[in-house]
Amino acid sequence: MANPVEVDQKGKFNRQTNRFTIPFGNGEGELPVEAGRYRLIWAEICPWAHRAVIVRSLLGLENVISLGTVAPMRPDVPRVDWDFSLDEGGVDPVLGIQYLSEVYLKTDPEYTGRPTVPAIVDINEGKVVNNDYFRLTNYFEIDWAPFHKENAPNLYPENLREEIDALSEVIFHDVNNGVYKCGFARSQEAYEEAYDVLFARLDQLEERLATNRFLFGDYITDADVRLYTTLVRFDVAYYAAFKTNRNRIVDFPNLWGYLRDLYETPGFGDTTNFHAIKQHYHLSNHIASDDQKSLNILPKGPDTSIFNTPHNREDISGKKEKFLI
Known part of the structure; x- marks a missing residue:
């Protein structure tokens, strides 16, 4: 709120x-x-x-x-x-x-x-x-x-930190916080401005991921973690609750494959609770409309089993491993 x-x-x-x-x-x-x-x-x-x-x-x-x-x-x-x-x-x-x-x-x-x-x-x-x-x-x-555990992944390689930080800053303002700028806007002008920035950035990320398995190539970095947590909530929550409804993530071929690649990685999908996410964004007393709250109806969809479908993203990198050790 x-x-x-x-x-x-x-x-x-x-x-x-x-x-x-x-x-x-x-x-x-x-x-x-x-x-x-x-x-x-x-x-x-x-x-x-x-x-x-x-x-x-x-x-x-x-x-x-x-x-x-x-x-x-x-x-x-x-x-x-x-x-x-x-x-x-x-x-x-x-x-x-x-x-x-x-x-x-x-x-x-x-x-x-x-x-x-x-x-x-x-x-x-x-x-x-x-x-x-x-x-x-x-x-x-x-x-x-x-x-750190033995052979813990290097999510923040020293030689990439400046680039990771720069991209993370953009992702924060335009995507992570961008969906909230749409959902919490209190004027049509503010909403449409945030909406346009959000989808322009998603279009750019879609293009970037056409030739990169992850944001910085073959391995998962801190930047991927930051983008994942917004993408995984997008179709089940933000698309409807925050009116970010130009496209769903499943409508972006590269972003959707990338999201499934991360979701199926231990640490990502097993810490993602779709039911809790839907409860909060659709029924919470500070987000849902008065009509939604009075009806107290939780949306049945979307079907989240599709997060476990093949993505073939490893073909882009030619590697099965996802982490730099």
Whole structure:
């Protein structure tokens, strides 16, 4: 949900900035990298949080950084929040909290923004130490390297980091956040402007993927994780709920094959919950229309079994392996 301050006078959605952005590292004032110290809070519906969970899985950090999951539907309270109603007693078993806002307010009693996921919480202090979704996967890839599993993939090769960062910035503004700019627009002009930018960028990515198996060639990188989490939600949620309806992803031959290639890769599809995604975007009390909420009807389609159909993307690279080790 967008707070009123996130919509400008022209009806354009401007996402709130992250409040807790101290980096991980060994330098003074940085967050120490310690196994068992932190808990990653995510929502299965959230593309920003999903990419952190994918990278956590790919790098083998599951036993190093614990995972807490908030429910896909917003709680019925007079504020924007997330709750732990999926857990026994409606309380996170490690942090002992019912609502995500509790750790945000414990960290900063004057915090007035939306409590967002992903959030890295210091378990001992019960405080949010980082909610910088834009940099979090990079911290996992670089600073948490001492805890990577054996033969963990190199998702952020040093020789490509500048190019990956540049493309990720474009993908964020035009695609990741672009669908929200459509869905949260409060004027026809703002909606159409975001819509045109979104599909112009998807057309360019479709062309790029005609000759590249992944965004940077033969191997999956951090940029692919970032694009995946929007593409996988597109047809089941954004196409209808956010009115991003020029094309579905299944209508783009290269993007659709690319999406299936990623979905069928461990760490991607097995962390994707289509039912939760549909619940949130179609029934949530801050996105669905009044008519949808009153009817409380969850769309039956689309058929997500097609995500497991052959894609033949390996023919482009000539390689079966997808990761640079």
